[in-house]
Amino acid sequence: MSPLTGSVIAFIQYQVFFISKLVDYLFLPPGTFIILLILAYVFFRMKKTRLFQVFLVVSIVLLYLASIEPVKDALLFPLENRYPPYHVVSTGPGTPRKAGYICILGGGISVSSPEEGGRGSPSGGALKRMVYGRRIAAETGLPVILAGGIVFRNSGSMPEADVMKGFLIALGMDETRLLTEDRSRNTWENAVFVKERYQPDTIILVTSAFHMPRSVYAFSMQGIDCIPAPTDYRTNRGPYSIRSFLPTMGALEGVHTALKEYIGLLYYTLRYR
Helix, strand or coil: CCCHHHHHHHHHHHHHHHHHHHHHHHCCCCHHHHHHHHHHHHHCCCCCCHHHHHHHHHHHHHHCCCCHHHHHHHHHHHHHHCCHHHHHHHHCCCHHHHHHHEEEEECCCCCCCCCHCCCEECCHHHHHHHHHHHHHHHCCCCEEEEECCCCCCCCCCCCCCHHHHHHHHHHCCHHHHHECCCCCHHHHHHHHHHHHCCCCCEEEEEEEEEHHHHHHHHHHHCEEEEEEEEECCCCCCCCCHHHHCCCCHHHHHHHHHHHHHHHHHHHHHHHHC
16 A cells, blocks of 8 residues: 555545544534524524424423433433443352453543643543552552543644553552553544554453443454443432432433444444444
8 A cells, every 4th residue: 555545545534533523513412402493593584483383392302301310311221231340240150251451441531631730631431430440450460551542633632541641650550550552533443453552362341331332342343352340320320309300411411422322332333343
């Protein structure tokens, strides 16, 4: 392959990746509701009263449903409950499979955090993954692979893996036990580049519970046996109250997260078989 051909392929791949992210922003909540309201406004200006009323009512109803806890939980429960917690499996009957590494997947970073002197810092979800992975590392003594690169070029961001590594070192982890995969932009590339660089047979895979089904699929397709270690649960495991049916931004974010995972899992299943 010539350098020019390689550059063209890389350019096309980046554009496809960018479009996939754009679809995420536009066609999942809250982008969905913005589009519906824009259409309602267009029909209002066109004096199509019936269509205006329909789009307005649909927007309000969907926005309410997507903003309450029971709907959020109904969407997230099947994802979060797909695999049992690691410590239940590891202390249960039978001998657990032997892993060669712990792999912690990145969960987002803040590009420039004042408390870190302007450097990147892990998001809340990423931090929960790291803390749980660190706990398992202390129990098993296994080396840890930190997976995550830079999602968008020219963002001014450090690779997620480097941010996580610096944070874990600050928390007291031995730097010699921390390995990085810093090229990936999404879950599929996490798996591809971890396989390419470290050739693991079996890993303890640490990521958010809602993200585990897609992650296990991606790594399994690379021939990597996964022992799931889900964390960062987002569902309410207790009884509902009147407050559960009041709209909140947290519930809306959870619905967005769940829909994104279902679409991502469907896309991986159809494309990578």
